[in-house]
Amino acid sequence: MTPSDVKATLSFSDGSPSMELPIYKGTVGPDVIDIRKLYGQTGKFTYDPGFLSTASCNSTITYIDGDKGELLYRGYPIEQLATNCDFLETCYLLLNGELPNQSQKDEFVGRVTNHTMVNEQMQFFLRGFRRDAHPMAVLTGLVGALSAFYHDSTDINNPEHRKIAAIRLIAKMPTLVAMAYKYSIGQPFVYPKNDLSYSGNFLRMMFATPCEEYKVNPVLERALDRIFILHADHEQNASTSTVRLCGSSGTNPFAAIAAGVACLWGPAHGGANEACLNMLEEIQAMGGMSKVGEFMEKVKDKNSGVRLMGFGHRVYKNYDPRAKLMQETCNEVLAELGLENDPLFALAKKLEQIALEDDYFVQRKLYPNVDFYSGIVQRAIGIPVPLFTAIFALARTVGWIAQLDEMIGDPEYKIGRPRQLFVGAAKRDVAPIASR
16 A cells, blocks of 8 residues: 555544544545544544444455446456456455466366365255255355365465365366255266366356256356356455455354355345346236336336335446446357247336336436346356345356455454444443342
8 A cells, every 4th residue: 555645634623633544545436535544543433334334454356436336456448357367366366366278277277176075075065955945055064064064274374275175176066066956956976077168157057957968058157157257256345354354253264255155145145136136026927018008107106115126236336337238148058948938027117218218217327236237147048046146156256255365465464343423321220030
């Protein structure tokens, strides 16, 4: 971090002495005011519910400019990475800071490929769940359980342990998600196949059966790879902050990532694409295309309680750059599978058209976001709606582990300890039970 020549002065109207606060400049983005000494010198905390104006760390991994609609991984625009690189190249970039050359890529892909199998006993652990359990409930348990099977990579303070844990998590997550799916539908587990790509292998583990040979469709393979790239990291969002906070206690990497999976499950975060498809199905049940206008009018009515899922974003106040890329992929997949006229997809297109043309949505910048299109693509591929968030967790795992690794290596890192503004009862005495 580079300190600025400019300093902020905090003054008080009650005559308390003023205080100078250092300002730090990042490479790009807003400057930050350093308030670390604020409590020590003034006895006061800052108040920032949701941490919307608080930088919790310094980072070199991902940068978002919400106003411009820009997303950079290690400085590279997401559009270039999604067009010119595959997911494992993107993983290497997020973990190491630079894109790999051919030999580095081959070595990294080889390492990931050789770690895709999971301990056979994980099957018995999985069988303890009800078959109708939500995949995210299952996945939270499975990821946490990895620390019970891989003791040789659970020391979060050992850089080598963190490296091997990163490889294991990236490699095994597709296997775990596919196992959770196969278990839920009563089909046999499909083991990984080392001659397939990361995304191709996942498709096979999801949809192959012992009855017949499974051929990976290259259009679907490419679509899934793009979904993984677009979801690989997204700066200090709720689940990433959870992983960092959990990891700050010194817990093992698998436990920290399991905490991220649990946080991602929420409908306001990773569950948004699941909520989006559920919304489309509800409109379809109401009457489909004939009810779209009525539904959108309810969305505009603040008192109706009806929300438009898959549109707008907490950070992007412009078009989500990932959404443009996902829209292209969406059209490719629907064309490949002959689903352009599927009623649910036609409904999605109509919602998209209204949101892009209607002044109410345009003025509020409620553009379709990445969840809107990725949910449609996943449904077209054959991935069931409850599994959408698990796919998101699979993709985001590399971002979580890269952020965790960065935090542990930061000399300024401390166990997280947010403060509070206490507004409850002041100190009081306990009365005897007879007089309460």
